[in-house]
Amino acid sequence: MSHRSIEAFKRLVRAPAVLVCTSEFSEDGPLSVRELEYIAPAVVSRRSDFATGRACAVAALRQLGTEVRSLERSEGRQPVWPHGTLGSITHCEGLCAAAAAWAGEVRFLGIDAEPNVPLKDKVLERISSRAERDGIAAGDGSGFSGKTLFSAKESIFKALYPAVDAYFGFEEVEILFSGGDGLFTASLSAMLQDRTGLKEIEGRYATTLEHTMTVVQVAR
Amino acid sequence: MQLFQIIGGVLKIDPATLSDQSNALNTPNWNSLRHIEIMLAVENAFGVRFSMPEMVSMQNIGDMRQLLIGKGVTFDDAAAPPAQMQA
Secondary structure (H helix, E strand, O other), X not given: OHHHHHHHHHHHOOOOOEEEEEOOOOOOOOOXXXXXHHHOOOXXXXXXXXXXXXXXXXXXXXXXXXXXOOOEEOOOOOEEOOOOEEEEEEEEOOEEEEEEEEOOOEEEEEEEEEEOOOOOHHHHHHHOOHHHHXXXXXXXXXXXXXXXXXXXXXXXXXXXXXXXXXXXXXXXXXXXXXXXXXXXXXXXXXXXXXXXXXXXXXXXXXXXXXXXXXXXXXEO | OOHHHHHHHHHOOOHHHOOOOOOOOOOXXXXXXHHXXXXXXXXXXXXXXXXXXXXXXXXXXXXXXXXXXXXXXXXXXXXXXXXXXXX
């Protein structure tokens, strides 16, 4: 069944960005010395997630035409994308993916995938506004759930973090509902507007029986 | 109130396997969503509230314990590593 998630995820990412996605996890990813040191104490499942994510990232970067062999790792625990590129990595049960693009063509890029199981009410309450919860409750038949909302905010965080250069809370982003076409729009807080120059940001989402997936991709 | 018990319950793992050095890297099932669930469970258990900077600053259970102590919380469980790590 994961092939449906893979195909749906691939359709969310548009050229000139590329997405490499797999449901096959392995500990034998292409890791730099610093990444090997970081991941050494990890439990097996975490090592496998990490290595598979890095393998997807390297494959995506090679699709762009780079000859990168591994990613470096910043002091802030973030992957360091090769000069002139940007990207995003996600992994969850049954799905791992990385998107990459040339920074001269894509300004912001963030992806996220989550198992398609309901978000606990208390978690939804913490990560969303009343208006967002009302939007989900109203429903539009598109499958945009609380878990999709969580994923959308994760994708936005990953996309904007390099520009913002600081962790920011779920309340800094509010998803605006517009109509079940696989698109979502989010309004950004004043702080995020200052750091990014954007008032709103758009994304795409898809759901399968197994996963809910979101992509935020802003062109130059 | 036992911190390891609460976190073990959220992660669905044996609390005896947890220590103050436990974190998302060396502990099964601890991902970004579970991290939020842990924070909410701890907030509920101890009657405190974490800010977003506090949530992301916690690198392991020891950090969480220190933050809670700073909020006036006291604990029943020891902060020592589990028995198998002391050998």
